[in-house]
Amino acid sequence: MPLFTMVKRALANVTGKPATLMYPATPAKRYEGTRGHVVIAIEDCIYCGNCQRHCVSQAITVDRAARTWEIDRLRCIICGRCAEVCPKDCIFVEPDYHPSTTGPAVEFVQGPPPAPPKEEKKPKAEE
Amino acid sequence: MGNRIVVPFGPPQHPVLPEPIHLDLVLEDERVVEAVPTIGYVHRGLEKLVEKRDFQDYVFIAERICGICSFTHSVTYCNAIEHIMGIEVPPRAQFIRTIWMEYSRMHSHLLWLGLAADAMGFENLFMNAWRLREEILDDMEATTGGRVIQGSCKVGGIRRDIGDEKLGEMVDHLKKIRPLLEESNRIFTHDQTVRHRMRGGLGTLTKEEAWDLGAVGPTARGSGCDMDVRSSGYSAYGGTRVQTGHPPPHGGLSGSLPRPLGRGARSSRPRRTCGGKDARRPCRRKGEGQSGWRVLCLLRTAPPWRVHALHKGQRQEEHRPPPVRTPTLTNIPPLVKMLAGIDLADVPVVVLTIDPCIGCAER
Numbered sequence: 001m002p003l004f005t006m007v008k009r010a011l012a013n014v015t016g017k018p019a020t021l022m023y024p025a026t027p028a029k030r031y032e033g034t035r036g037h038v039v040i041a042i043e044d045c046i047y048c049g050n051c052q053r054h055c056v057s058q059a060i061t062v063d064r065a066a067r068t069w070e071i072d073r074l075r076c077i078i079c080g081r082c083a084e085v086c087p088k089d090c091i092f093v094e095p096d097y098h099p100s101t102t103g104p105a106v107e108f109v110q111g112p113p114p115a116p117p118k119e120e121k122k123p124k125a126e127e
Numbered sequence: 128m129g130n131r132i133v134v135p136f137g138p139p140q141h142p143v144l145p146e147p148i149h150l151d152l153v154l155e156d157e158r159v160v161e162a163v164p165t166i167g168y169v170h171r172g173l174e175k176l177v178e179k180r181d182f183q184d185y186v187f188i189a190e191r192i193c194g195i196c197s198f199t200h201s202v203t204y205c206n207a208i209e210h211i212m213g214i215e216v217p218p219r220a221q222f223i224r225t226i227w228m229e230y231s232r233m234h235s236h237l238l239w240l241g242l243a244a245d246a247m248g249f250e251n252l253f254m255n256a257w258r259l260r261e262e263i264l265d266d267m268e269a270t271t272g273g274r275v276i277q278g279s280c281k282v283g284g285i286r287r288d289i290g291d292e293k294l295g296e297m298v299d300h301l302k303k304i305r306p307l308l309e310e311s312n313r314i315f316t317h318d319q320t321v322r323h324r325m326r327g328g329l330g331t332l333t334k335e336e337a338w339d340l341g342a343v344g345p346t347a348r349g350s351g352c353d354m355d356v357r358s359s360g361y362s363a364y365g366g367t368r369v370q371t372g373h374p375p376p377h378g379g380l381s382g383s384l385p386r387p388l389g390r391g392a393r394s395s396r397p398r399r400t401c402g403g404k405d406a407r408r409p410c411r412r413k414g415e416g417q418s419g420w421r422v423l424c425l426l427r428t429a430p431p432w433r434v435h436a437l438h439k440g441q442r443q444e445e446h447r448p449p450p451v452r453t454p455t456l457t458n459i460p461p462l463v464k465m466l467a468g469i470d471l472a473d474v475p476v477v478v479l480t481i482d483p484c485i486g487c488a489e490r
Contacts, residue, residue: 035272079187
């Protein structure tokens with residue numbers, strides 16, 4: 001009797017469907033709340049640098065003068081802290097993972113030029 | 128009496144070891160006389176990092192102390208900070224933390240059961256345990272957003288709520304998994320291969336030895352010590368029915384194997400009671416941190432284990448690295464005791480019975 005405890009399971013495994021997905025053919029499992037990668041809606045960004053300061057893995061660089069936002073995808077641990085601390089709520093975590101890569105994966109986002117009417121406050125902060 | 132020789136076991140890599148630990152085995156012929164453990168291969172200095180990061184950001188780093196029992200580390204860290212700051216966590220958040228901790232515990236146990244089967248060379252059982260683990264991970268990912276690194280705990284609460292509908296689905300899913308878990312347990316207790324591999328009380332530790340050497344968690348429970356940190360009632364464990372105590376004897380199987388089995392069986396219970404129980408209060412509460420303070424803390428557990436939390440809040444100038452002590456560290460002396468007197472060929476199996484998580488032990 002104790003010889004055959006595994007046999008039932010083994011037979012079920014042999015005859016049943018595979019437990020794994022045929023990955024490239026079948027897309028990977030993904031859920032609504034999956035943290036896949038971080039994106040920014042740069043038009044809303046005020047370049048405060050909060051995301052950079054709170055980034056646990058120091059993956060984000062914000063340049064206020066040049067109005068750029070930069071993320072190193074290979075450093076990013078997708079914790080979502082940047083999205084949490086963003087005062088304008090313009091950073092989001094999307095559910096799909098970035099494809100694998102062999103080279104550097106720094107993503108550079110150039111913000112639009114500042115809108116003229118909002119200028120009164122901004123130059124002060126820049127100096 | 129043969130000559131004594133020293134054989135390095137895993138210096139630090141060894142096919143059976145998931146993580147690097149080095150054991151110098153003093154052998155007399157094929158028999159181990161003494162084992163001298165060495166750790167320190169994967170020290171990452173995570174405790175030191177607490178000085179440099181904002182206390183709310185450190186949750187993510189605390190979670191990375193371990194890549195398996197990660198959620199428990201973040202909860203421990205948060206508990207420590209909440210204790211220092213006097214933050215009260217809403218009950219719903221406590222319950223959801225507990226649900227995630229139990230899930231974490233389940234997948235950790237299954238992973239380890241698989242590795243234990245792997246150490247015996249029972250690959251089929253290993254794959255089976257990991258397949259079951261995958262089911263748990265699916266629910267973890269759907270609710271927290273991460274498979275093994277959840278990142279869903281924060282100081283003062285949790286980052287995500289679980290909707291009632293999802294809770295219901297989770298309970299249904301668990302009901303489906305349960306017979307599979309029980310079947311897998313039965314293989315561990317009754318299969319001829321396993322029984323033969325663990326024959327003759329391999330790696331047995333008496334209750335007194337376990338207690339004296341500071342065994343914790345299932346290692347202690349397998350020896351008959353009634354020790355389960357969940358019985359202290361931290362998080363929402365006070366409000367759930369958690370079965371503690373050591374596992375019942377399994378069909379005359381002696382030795383170290385009851386340890387894993389106790390885990391698997393026990394893990395499939397408490398979550399149902401966490402289900403839809405508690406107050407519908409908001410899950411988050413902002414921690415009012417004083418910026419001049421950083422926190423030194425942490426010391427607790429991995430899922431299968433005993434909680435051990437030491438917290439200390441100090442002014443920034445008075446920093447010392449915080450002590451984090453994980454159960455593997457305290458389970459190494461019992462391991463050394465278990466290894467003395469067994470055959471060289473049995474060493475891999477016995478090493479795996481303490482669920483060696485060296486990454487945790489060294490931080």
